[in-house]
Amino acid sequence: MDPSQISDVALSEEARRLYMNYALSVITARALPDVRDGLKPVQRRILYAMYNDLRVLPDGKPIKSAKIVGAVLGSYHPHGDSAAYDAMVRLAQDWVMRAPLVRGQGNFGSADGDRPAAQRYTEAKLTPIALELLAELKKKTVQYRPTYDATSVEPIVLPARFCNLLVNGAQGIAVGMATSIPPHNLGEVCDALTMMIDDPDVSLARVLQKIKGPDFPTGGEIVTSKQELKQVYGTGQGSLKIRGEWKSEMKRGTERIVIHAIPYALDRSALVTKIAEVITGKKLPALVDVRDESTDTTRIVLETKKGTNPDLVMAYLMKHTPLQGNQGVNLTCLVPGDGELPTPERLDLLAILRHFLDFRFEMVKNRLTHELDLLNKRLHILEGLEKVFDALDEIIKIIRRSEGKKDAAGKIMKRFGLDEEQTDAILELKLYRLAKLEILIIRQEADEKRKEAKRIAALLKSPKRMWGVVKDEITEIRDKYADKRRTRIITAEEEAEFSEEDFIIEEDAVVILTANGWVKRQGSVKDLSTTRVKDKDRVLACVAGSTRSTVGFFSSKGHCYVTRIADIPASTGYGDPMQKIFKLGDGETIVGAVSFDPRMMPLPEEEEIYEDGSPCPPYGVAVTKLGLALRFPLFGHKEPSTRAGRKFARLKSGDAVLTTFTVKDGDEGFVVAAARDGHAIAVDLDDVALLSGPGRGTMLIKLGSGVELLAAKYAPSPRTEPLVVRTDKGKKYELFAEGLLTTRGGRGKAVVKRSDFATVDHELPPVPELGES
DSSP: OHHHHHOOOOOHHHHHHHHHHHHHHHHHIIIIBTTTTOOOOEEEEEEEIIISOOOOHHHTOOEEEEHHHHHHHHHTSSSSSHHHHHHHHHOOOOOOSSSEEEEESOOOOOTTTTOOOOOOOOOOEOOOHHHHHHHHGGOOOOOOOTTTSSSSSESOOOOSSSHHHHHHHHHESSSSSSEEEOOOOOOHHHHHHHHHHTTTTOOOOOOOHHHHHHOOOOOEEOOOOOOHHHHHHHEEEEEEEOOOEEEEEETTTTEEEEEEOOOOOHHHHHHHHHHHHHTTTTTTTTEEEEEEEESSOOOOEEEEEEOOOOHHHHHHHHHHTTTTEEEEEEEEEEEEEEEEEEEEEEOOOOHHHHHHHHHHHHHHHHHHHHHHHHHHHHHHHHHHHHHHGGHHHHHHHHHHHHSSSSHHHHHHHHTTOOOOOHHHHHHHHGGGGGGGGHHHHHHHHHHHHHHHHHHHHHHHHHHHHHHHEEEEEHHHHHHHOOOOOOOEOOOGGGSSSOOOOGGSSOEEEEEEEESSSSSEEEESSSSSSSOOOTTOOOEEEEEETTSSSSSEEEESSSSEEEEEESSOOSSSOOEEEEEETSSOOOOOOOOEHHHHHTTTTTTOOOOOOTTSSSSOOOEOOOOOOOOSEEEEEEEGGGSOOOTEEEEEEEOTTOEEEEEEEEOOOOOOOEEEEETTTTTTEEGGGGOOOOOOOSBBOOSSSOOOTTOEEEEEEEESSSTTTTTTEETOOOEEEEESTTTTTTTTSSOEEEEEESSSSEOOOOOOOOOOOOOOO
C-alpha cells in the first residue's frame, strides 16, 4: 500500500464513523418501509425482479423460487439468499399479509410455525394486486438509480396504486428505532383516502369512522375504545389488546368450544401447547381436552365437563395463555425529504395517508406527462405523413433518383421542410399504406390523438381535475380488491368480567403443612398419622376450607403468605416445597397456618375497630424466640398476597417467630411458653400486646443472658392441652397454664434447676371439620 494513503485517526472517531454508516444502512436500506409504496428494499427488489426481469405474471406459470432469488441477488440485492427467500415467503403467506403480493406453490410454511420448504422445492408468481404496485413502471412515473454493481438500474420506489403500507403493515428493527405497523382493511383505507381528497382538512376522528382499526388476516378481536384508537393513531405509537375468537358447538348432546381465530403473529401450535399445559396442570378442571383440527383455517376444539360455562373457560384462557395479548403499534417509516436518502420518521395516521396521496398525485402527473409526450411524438409523425401524402409521386421520384436512404432523406427534408424523425417514418412507410383509404385512417388517428393530447394537457393544468383522477383510481382499486373486515372491534364494556373465584370449582379441601415447609392439598383426611411426609419431618398444621377460600402461612421472619386453597398443589405424596409457591427469604421457615374460610375463621366484610381505635378480632398471636409476643388483626391478611407476602411483625435483629396461633371473637385462654434454661410462664391472652400494624411486640418472659425461648403454645383453659417438653436428660414435663400463670414480662417459674429444656413433644394437629357453607 502506498504510505501516502495511510493516515492516523483516533479509534473512537473511526468506530463512531463506521457505526453511523452501518446504522444509516440498516435504517434506509434494510429494516424500515417507505411511506409511499410500503415496501422494504428487499421486498421492492423481489417484486421488481419478478415483474421486469422474469415476467412471472399472475396469468402465467410460476417459476422456481431459487430462480427468483438468484435474479434478485445477482442484479439488485447484495445479501444472502436466505434474506431474499424469507422475504419472498413472507409476501406469500396469507396469515401474515392482508393482501399477499406473491402466490406461492408448494410448502410456504404454516400458521403453526412450520418452516417453508427450501427454495429449490417451491415456485412462485405475482398476484393480481401486486401488479397495482408495478404496472406504471414503464410510464416514467418513478426515478431509477444504479444497482449495487452499476451494471443496471432499479426503481427508487414503486408507483403503488394503493396504500400498501397500511394494507399489509410492516415489522422491522433498525438501529435505535423500530417499526410495527399492523395491517388494515383495503376498502376502509381507500374510503379514508377518498374522504381526504374531498376534504383535505378532515379530522382524525372522521377518518377513524372509515378506518375502524387494524384488520388482521387471522381475524380475531381488538378490545379497545375510540379514545384509545384515537390516541394510538394520533401519536403513531401505542398498544392494542388483541385476542382470538371462539364459538360453542353441540355434538352428540355435548357442548364444546371451538376457537376459529387467533391473535395476529401467534404461532398456532404454541397456543395449543399452552392450553394443553393448563389441562395437564389441572389449573382449570372444567377443561378436559384440546385438539387442533386446523387446516388452512383455524379450528381448535376444547372439550369441557358437562354444565361448564364456556365464557368462564375462555376468560381463563384469555388471561393465562397467548390467546389474548398486546399488539404494539409504531408508525415509523421512511419519508422522502430534500436529500438523496429518505429519513425515518414516526407519523400519525393522517400524515401517512397524506404522504400517500401526494405520492399518487405525483405519479398521476408523471404518467400523464409521459402519455402526453408519447401522443405529441406520434402526432408529429402523423402530421408529417399528412403533409406529404398528396406529393407521394414526387417523393417516389426523389427516392428513385437518390443515391441511398441518407441522400433521399436529405432531399425530402429540404423539399418539404420535414425533420429527421418525420422523414425516417416516410421512408419506412410500407407500400400498401399508399392507398387512399390509409390517409383517412392516418387523419382519423391524428384527430383522435389531438383530442386526447388536448384533454391530458387540460388535466395537467388543473390540480382539481388531477385529484379527481386520483380519486377515481383509488375507487377502482377498492371496487376490484376490497373484502370484508375480518377483525372485530369491541369495547371493554362488552367483555365478560369474571373474578378469580369464578375459575375455581368450589369444593371442600384440606391443606397439610409440614415443619420442613412442604405443603399439599387433599380432598379429605381421616387420619393424619397416615399422611406421607419425608424422613425426619412431621405435620405442623392442618387447615380446611373451600377451594375458593384463602389460606395464610405465617413465617419465622414475620411474613404472612396468602393464596387460594385451589392454588395449593393437589397431591397424595409429599406435596411441594413452600419456596415453589412463595418467595421465602434465606433461612425463613413457615411456623403456622390459618384458613380464611368463613366457616373456620369468620371475618366481617369491612374492617372493624373499637372506640379506642384498636382492631377487632379475630387475631393472630405470635411468640418469638427472644421472648416477645404480640397479637395482630387477621382482617388485612384475608386476600391473596404477592409471592413476597405481607408483614405481620417487624422483628429485632436476631429474633424469629417460633409459633403462631389464631384467636376468634370470644375465645379466652393462655399463652404457655418454655425457655431453654428451664423457666416457664403462662400469661392470659388479654395481657399480650395488641398491635394495629406490624411491630416487635412486648416482652412475654424475661430471659437470661444468652437464653432463648424453646416453645410456646395456646392453652384454652388452665388444666387442658399442656405444653410437653423434655430436658436434656430426657425427663418429660407437662406444662399446664395452672401453676405457671403470672403477669407478662416476668422470669416465670423455674420448673427445672439442674438441667435445661431441650426438646418439645409435638402432637398431631386435629383434623378440622367443616360445617355447611
